[in-house]
Amino acid sequence: MTEQLGKLRWRCRRGMKELDLLTLGYLERHYAAASAEERQAFAELLELQDPVLMSYMVGRATPAEPITAKVVNVMRTLLNDADAS
Numbered sequence: 001m002t003e004q005l006g007k008l009r010w011r012c013r014r015g016m017k018e019l020d021l022l023t024l025g026y027l028e029r030h031y032a033a034a035s036a037e038e039r040q041a042f043a044e045l046l047e048l049q050d051p052v053l054m055s056y057m058v059g060r061a062t063p064a065e066p067i068t069a070k071v072v073n074v075m076r077t078l079l080n081d082a083d084a085s
Contacts, residue, residue, distance in 0.1 A: 005031075011046040018079075019053055025078040026071070034071075041068040045075075 008031070012023035026042060034042065045053060045068065055061040056072045057079055063069045 008043065008046070011043075014053075015050050016054060019050055019057070022057055022075050022078050026075045029078070030074055037067045038071050041065065041071045044068065045071060 005027070008027055009024070012020060012027055014020050014023065023046065031039060031042065045056075045063075048056075052061070056063060057076060059076070063072055
């Protein structure tokens with residue numbers, strides 16, 4: 001599990017600082033308690049290009065898969081929390 005987390009942490013490094021913060025925030029705060037399906041959806045999100053992922057984060061697009069949309073919504077709460085502080 002530790003090796004897997006290390007690989008995910010590396011994949012969280014994006015070309016956009018905002019995405020770095022959101023992906024790492026999810027990994028650190030929500031990944032451990034996530035279901036297997038949510039963990040898989042998160043890993044799949046990390047495979048997306050930055051512009052697609054950012055469009056999900058700002059609400060311009062919504063993933064077709066409900067479980068992926070759920071993970072995106074959790075990640076968007078991190079964005080909203082950052083805006084509030």
